[in-house]
Amino acid sequence: MSREAGDQGTGAMEALYPFLYSDSSDLADLMAEVRASTQAKTKEIAELFAFGNGGSATDAQELATLFLSPGGDAAALPAFGLANDTSVVTALCNDVGVDVVFARQLAAFGRREDIAVGLSTSGNSENLIRAFAEASRHGMLTVGLAGYEGGAMAEVDTIDYLFVAPSTSVHRIQEAQTTIYHVLWELTLAAFAPRRIPGRP
Numbered sequence: 001m002s003r004e005a006g007d008q009g010t011g012a013m014e015a016l017y018p019f020l021y022s023d024s025s026d027l028a029d030l031m032a033e034v035r036a037s038t039q040a041k042t043k044e045i046a047e048l049f050a051f052g053n054g055g056s057a058t059d060a061q062e063l064a065t066l067f068l069s070p071g072g073d074a075a076a077l078p079a080f081g082l083a084n085d086t087s088v089v090t091a092l093c094n095d096v097g098v099d100v101v102f103a104r105q106l107a108a109f110g111r112r113e114d115i116a117v118g119l120s121t122s123g124n125s126e127n128l129i130r131a132f133a134e135a136s137r138h139g140m141l142t143v144g145l146a147g148y149e150g151g152a153m154a155e156v157d158t159i160d161y162l163f164v165a166p167s168t169s170v171h172r173i174q175e176a177q178t179t180i181y182h183v184l185w186e187l188t189l190a191a192f193a194p195r196r197i198p199g200r201p
Helices: 003-016 027-044 055-068 086-095 103-109 126-137 170-192
Strands: 048-052 079-081 115-119 141-147 161-165
Touching: 048 055, 048 103, 048 126, 055 079, 055 115, 055 170, 086 103, 103 126, 115 126, 115 170, 126 141, 141 170, 161 170
Parallel strands: 048 079, 048 115, 115 141, 141 161
Antiparallel strands: none
16 A cells, blocks of 8 residues: 555544544543544434245345345445344244244334334234334334235335335235335435536536
8 A cells, every 4th residue: 555545544534533632631531522423423324124925025125135235336324124034033933932033122112213114015014013113113204105006005104105006916016115115215315426516426
């Protein structure tokens, strides 16, 4: 690595973590700076939690992957599919019950700034209904994707935005839901894209 590249790397690190390069030898001041920096960075992060059962679990995993690996110049955004960790899922199903498999994870990891997205073809999955209740209790933004007429998901007040694919065909419902979450992902990317000043590249 060239000296210039090394200097640029140090400059970038100093910009991110100024307390590491400060002249202060006071441990209390240093710890206060570390704490403030950590809190500021934490406030900037909103995580997306996606969940569903069966084929909808696969769609939830794809949605999380879209955010984690958007491709091109887009920045990755934190996301997690709640059915991805088989150890956690099987432990919760075995020790507590299938109905709380998503709610328990949201209770452990969810914060007010986070987003919970649940997918169900029927709209009647009890573990999704409980997950939305838990997410709402934590102040998370909740988004539901359902089929038919929305099922139980259309009857609860814990889903902020519900998208219903009005069909009785599971195939058509899943196709519509795939389109919906891809559009939501594209809108998110557009919202996070650097704003361009007219007349400048």
